[in-house]
Amino acid sequence: MSDLSRISRRLPGRTRTTSRSVISWKCSDDTSSGLSSSQFHQEPTAEAARRASDLIDEDLKKEALRRQTESRKEVKVMLLGQAESGKSTLQKQFQLYHASHALEVERPSWRIVVYANLIKAVRTILEELDYEFSLSLDEYPWASEDSGPTDVAAQNEVLELRRNLLPLISLEGSLSSELSEGVAFVGQRRGKLFPPRRATCTRASTRPVTELRDSANAVIATNRAAQVLGMTVHVIEALWRHRSVEHMLLARKLRLDESGLHFLNQVQRLAQPDYIPSxxxxxxxRLQTIGVVEHSLKVNTVAGSYIWKIYDVGGTRSQRPAWCSYFDDVNALIFLAPISAFDQYLEEDPLTNRIHDSLQLLTTICSxxxxxxxxxxxxxxxxxILRKKLEAGVQIRQYITSYGNRPNNFSTAAEYFRTHFLAAHQKKDVxxxxxxxxxxxxxxxQATQIIIASVGDLIMRKHIAQTGLLM
Ligand SMILES: Nc1nc2c(ncn2[C@@H]2O[C@H](COP(=O)(O)OP(=O)(O)OP(=O)(O)O)[C@@H](O)[C@H]2O)c(=O)[nH]1
Ligand SMILES: [Mg+2]
Known part of the structure; x- marks a missing residue:
């Protein structure tokens, strides 16, 4: 609703045009007898209209001032980058820094996502083993070794483990469904969930966040998963330590995401009846963001209290067109590029190297x-992850030919990527x-909190320089 319409509702029939219409009415009425009876009633009406008009002007000024102060108190920050670049993780770090109590309160509700991530990792291992065992001997690169298609004992052991894990695997669907309300997108608990929009640059309406992880059904699904996990934890451990899995991890034939690796290594702790996520x-x-999720944080500085609106976006290509609706009044933009992803390709486009995609995306944003x-x-x-990959001997030049014969170590690689991202920015930042x-x-x-403090300081200094100190 516009300012004018709001005020006109408070003072029915007295908009800014009221006084002018009363005056013209007085003039026309006056023509008949010099002093008409209507003139007698007219003057107080004109006076009232003038006062109403003054009131309206005053209201408008107050409203403009309120808006100005509000916008000076508000800092809008967007987190951008491709999918899995770490945007939502950064948002959690912001929360940890400025509102750790909120993270504390939501801690138990993350259980459902932890269990879903763990079960997904177990299912992925079983699927990859299936594929491995199904290969013919010709296709199998390490035919002389144990644990491949030739290792019948290993196959039988895995078959037995799989049978015992079926009750756990069968829960994945219900957990995912609770996290996504049965449709293909998931929002975060705090803040607002903006449904994905078409590729336009207009602002769409928002709807309140769905407290998915706290719903009654989600709690039932979580408790069921905890129960089954308690019964199958030893089977998961046996699978995770199985020689076939070890072989596949070493040969980089099995790639689990960060959450899967972390939770598999901690499965005993996760299976405790009183488990609360740390x-x-x-x-x-890992919980994919769909759409644009707004998080509000109160940030206290020496210059006063500010509200930080942090916009965390879904990073897949199909979601990027929706970002621009939020661009016009953004104070700062934090772009995340996962430089460990030099040997990975986009899930939505398996021909595009993820570093290449990040560079292109930064260029587009800068312009x-x-x-x-x-x-x-x-x-x-x-x-x-970059450090671990290089230590494991993964060669950057195999995936990025322009890396050439540079040493395949962390410092050289980090500097190489930094130079390329800086060049992408300089080329297009008009x-x-x-x-x-x-x-x-x-x-x-610890390290991220230091960076958050320094980035926060930088953003606030520019904001204050632009808007002035709060009174
Ligand atoms: N090892 C490691 N893992 C990270 C790092 N940053 C993020 N992750 C993990 O990477 C996964 C993806 O991170 P998210 O923050 O969900 O990625 P996102 O950019 O929000 O992804 P979308 O919501 O799909 O756009 C999560 O499991 C994180 O824990 C990092 O610096 N190192
Ligand atoms: Mg996210």
Whole structure:
């Protein structure tokens, strides 16, 4: 509703045009007898109308001032980047830094996501083993070794493990369905869930967040999963330690995501009847964001209290067109690029290398005119995984030929990626903005909190410089 319409509802029939229409009515009535009876009643009416008009003007001024103060108190920050780049994990780190009590309160409700991530990892292992055992000997690269199609004992052992794990695997559907209300998208608990929109740049209406993880059905599904997990934990451990799985992990034929690896390694703890996810667990969970989710945080600074609106977006290609509806009044944009992903391809486009996609995305964002006033921060994320991959001997040049004969070590690789991302920014940033760059491991709380403080300080300083200190 516009300001005018709101005020006109408070003072029925007295909009800004009221006084003018009364005056013209007086003039026309006056023509008949010089002093008409209507003139007698007219003057108080005209006076009242003038006062009403003044009141309206005053209201409008107050409203404009209120809005101005409000917008000075509000800082809008968007987290952008491809899927799985770590945006939601960064949002949790912001929450941990500025509102740790809120994270504390929601901790138990993350159980359902932890169980869903664990079960998905178990199912993935079984599917990959199935595929491995189904290969003919010609296709099998390590035919002389144990644990492949030739290892009948291993196959029988896995068959037995699978049979015992069926009750657990069968729960995955109900957990996912509770997390997504039976449809293909999931929102976060805090803040608002904006349903995915078509590729337009107009603002759509919002709907309140669905407290999916706390619903009665979600609690039932969670408790059931906890019960079955308690009964099958030893089977999961036997599968996770099985020689066939070890072989596949070593040969990089089995790739589990971060959450899967973390929860499989901690399965005994997860299976305790009184299990509550730790902060580390909450940071490790993988829950895809769909649409744009707004989170509000109160940030206290020496210059006063500010409300930070953090927009966490879904990063898959099909969701990116919806981002631009939020661009026009954004104060800062934090772009996350997972530099460990040099050997990975987009799930939605298996021909596009993920580093290449991140570079293209940054270029597109830098050249967007709607963002010309936004500060840019680039987080080169997942450095821990990059380090592990390089230590395991994965060669960057195999996936990015331009890497050439540079040493395949962390410092060279990190600098190589930094240079390329800086070049992508410089090439397209017609607004000549400074790009602040940090290397991050979003699961490292201590290191990330330092970066959050420094980035926060930077954003606040620019915001205050633009809007002035709060009175
Ligand atoms: N090892 C490691 N894992 C990370 C790091 N940052 C994020 N992750 C994990 O990567 C997974 C994906 O992170 P998210 O924060 O959900 O990714 P996102 O960018 O929000 O993804 P979408 O919502 O699909 O766009 C989660 O399991 C995180 O725990 C990191 O620096 N190191
Ligand atoms: Mg996300």
């Amino acid at each position: 902060t580390d667990d909450v940071l490790h969970v 967007n005119k709607l963002l010309k006033n936004a500060q840019l921060v680039l987080l080169l994320n997942k450095t821990d 607004f000549q903005r400074k790009l602040y760059v940090h290397f991050t491991t979003m699961l490292d709380v």
